[in-house]
Amino acid sequence: MARHFMDEDFLLGSETARRLYHDYAKSMPIIDYHCHLSPQEIWENRTYRNLAEVWLGGDHYKWRAMRANGFDERYVTGDADGYEKFLAYARTLPQAIGNPLYHWSHLELKRYFGIDEPLDERSAPSIWERANRQIQNGGLSARELITKSNVEVICTTDDPADSLEYHLKLKGDAQFRTKVLPSFRPDKALELNRPGFPDYVRRLEQAAGIPIRTYDDLLAALKARIDFFHEVGCRVSDHALDVVVCEEATDAEAAAAFAEALQGRRVSEEAERKYKTHLLIFLGREYAARGWAMQYHMNAMRNNNTRRLAELGPDTGFDSIGDTSIARPLSRLLDSLERENALPKTILYSLHPGHNPIVASMIGNFQGGGIPGKIQFGSAWWFNDTKEGMIAQLKTLADFGLLGRFVGMLTDSRSFLSYTRHEYFRRILCNLIGEWAENGEVPDDPEMLGGIVENISYRNAKAYFDFDSVR
Numbered sequence: 370m371a372r373h374f375m376d377e378d379f380l381l382g383s384e385t386a387r388r389l390y391h392d393y394a395k396s397m398p399i400i401d402y403h404c405h406l407s408p409q410e411i412w413e414n415r416t417y418r419n420l421a422e423v424w425l426g427g428d429h430y431k432w433r434a435m436r437a438n439g440f441d442e443r444y445v446t447g448d449a450d451g452y453e454k455f456l457a458y459a460r461t462l463p464q465a466i467g468n469p470l471y472h473w474s475h476l477e478l479k480r481y482f483g484i485d486e487p488l489d490e491r492s493a494p495s496i497w498e499r500a501n502r503q504i505q506n507g508g509l510s511a512r513e514l515i516t517k518s519n520v521e522v523i524c525t526t527d528d529p530a531d532s533l534e535y536h537l538k539l540k541g542d543a544q545f546r547t548k549v550l551p552s553f554r555p556d557k558a559l560e561l562n563r564p565g566f567p568d569y570v571r572r573l574e575q576a577a578g579i580p581i582r583t584y585d586d587l588l589a590a591l592k593a594r595i596d597f598f599h600e601v602g603c604r605v606s607d608h609a610l611d612v613v614v615c616e617e618a619t620d621a622e623a624a625a626a627f628a629e630a631l632q633g634r635r636v637s638e639e640a641e642r643k644y645k646t647h648l649l650i651f652l653g654r655e656y657a658a659r660g661w662a663m664q665y666h667m668n669a670m671r672n673n674n675t676r677r678l679a680e681l682g683p684d685t686g687f688d689s690i691g692d693t694s695i696a697r698p699l700s701r702l703l704d705s706l707e708r709e710n711a712l713p714k715t716i717l718y719s720l721h722p723g724h725n726p727i728v729a730s731m732i733g734n735f736q737g738g739g740i741p742g743k744i745q746f747g748s749a750w751w752f753n754d755t756k757e758g759m760i761a762q763l764k765t766l767a768d769f770g771l772l773g774r775f776v777g778m779l780t781d782s783r784s785f786l787s788y789t790r791h792e793y794f795r796r797i798l799c800n801l802i803g804e805w806a807e808n809g810e811v812p813d814d815p816e817m818l819g820g821i822v823e824n825i826s827y828r829n830a831k832a833y834f835d836f837d838s839v840r
């Protein structure tokens with residue numbers, strides 16, 4: 370007989386799995402060490418007029434699905450009203466069975482609105498009315514959603530030139546117990562051939578209060594911003610290495626490339642590789658010196674639809690998986706820092722699922738420093754953040770390394786409702802380990818297995834990122 374749709378034992382196929390989830394994983398707080406939430410919206414405690422605003426306002430995963438279902442852009446990011454957009458999504462969701470959106474969306478309706486029935490065109494009017502009544506009655510502001518989700522730490526994604534104004538305001542707000550910390554994401558300082566690079570340098574110069582005329586000035590400005598971010602509570606950096614490069618460079622070669630780019634001139638591909646390598650090594654050293662973790666997000670192929678990029682800008686659902694090779698340049702890049710004993714704690718993600726064995730085997734080359742799980746194979750990212758993608762990442766990590774030392778899940782989201790992704794991950798994790806126990810592949814030892822589940826859900830991240838050192 371079919372199970373009830375997404376009941377309390379959803380995804381938990383054995384008694385061991387159910388015990389591991391309900392008795393160990395479920396109650397663990399959330400440490401969301403990579404996301405794209407707005408610190409301003411958290412500070413201002415944003416409220417919403419309706420379900421469309423909180424659900425469809427910035428979620429390019431849902432936008433892609435609606436486009437694939439044939440809806441015109443006005444119903445996605447355009448000027449259709451909230452209900453029209455919600456109805457478009459309600460008509461799309463049934464077509465998305467098997468896609469994580471189907472489970473995420475229904476988990477969000479369950480956990481935040483107490484709505485259990487499947488969303489489709491038939492149930493849309495009633496769900497719209499019930500959810501909005503709750504939104505209007507209060508209790509679902511940005512901070513209330515975070516608190517309701519038992520989130521202990523949020524790491525937003527921030528540019529070195531950002532003022533961190535709202536992180537500073539939140540730092541002083543003793544009423545709000547969740548730590549909202551910046552992450553240092555210097556992509557714009559690395560992408561010297563991107564349009565607008567000289568203007569960006571001017572922005573960075575203003576933020577750092579250091580005139581930037583030379584490459585050395587740039588390094589001084591970035592160092593000053595790293596110090597500032599650290600004071601505000603930053604303990605993790607993040608890089609989008611859409612193409613991983615490593616080409617040894619002298620100081621003079623990096624400086625020459627920077628000088629050219631500062632004048633608005635494109636530099637050669639070789640000069641770009643050298644500049645990026647030199648700067649990434651500088652940054653890695655600075656992160657290591659401060660005990661930060663460093664994240665490399667590799668192989669995204671962004672902004673494929675240039676017409677839509679011109680209309681809507683980046684991060685609007687027109688990215689996909691890249692297939693550039695990473696093994697050799699990544700090995701050389703990490704080794705460049707390791708040679709100086711300056712490799713920081715590092716989390717590696719590749720968007721290409723075929724790279725799972727490469728990443729999971731790579732991390733074993735650079736472990737050490739007395740830090741358990743110093744180098745991590747990051748949680749299944751973006752297009753891999755699916756049930757099968759998460760299982761593949763967990764299994765490959767277990768095949769090649771220490772699953773028990775994994776720092777676990779992150780939302781990587783722009784929506785305050787996305788904390789149910791941690792529940793989704795924890796259910797999948799408990800089901801996998803439960804399956805191993807049921808098959809006799811691991812001892813049916815609730816204390817041991819439960820401890821591993823709690824560690825992956827929370828305790829490993831708490832120890833790894835050391836956010837407790839932030840006051």
Ligand SMILES: O=C(O)[C@@H](O)[C@H](O)[C@H](O)C(=O)CO
Pocket residue numbers: 405609666669684751781782
């Ligand atoms: O950090 C990234 O580069 C990606 O996570 C990117 O922001 C993407 O839009 C995303 O949010 C995937 O979940």
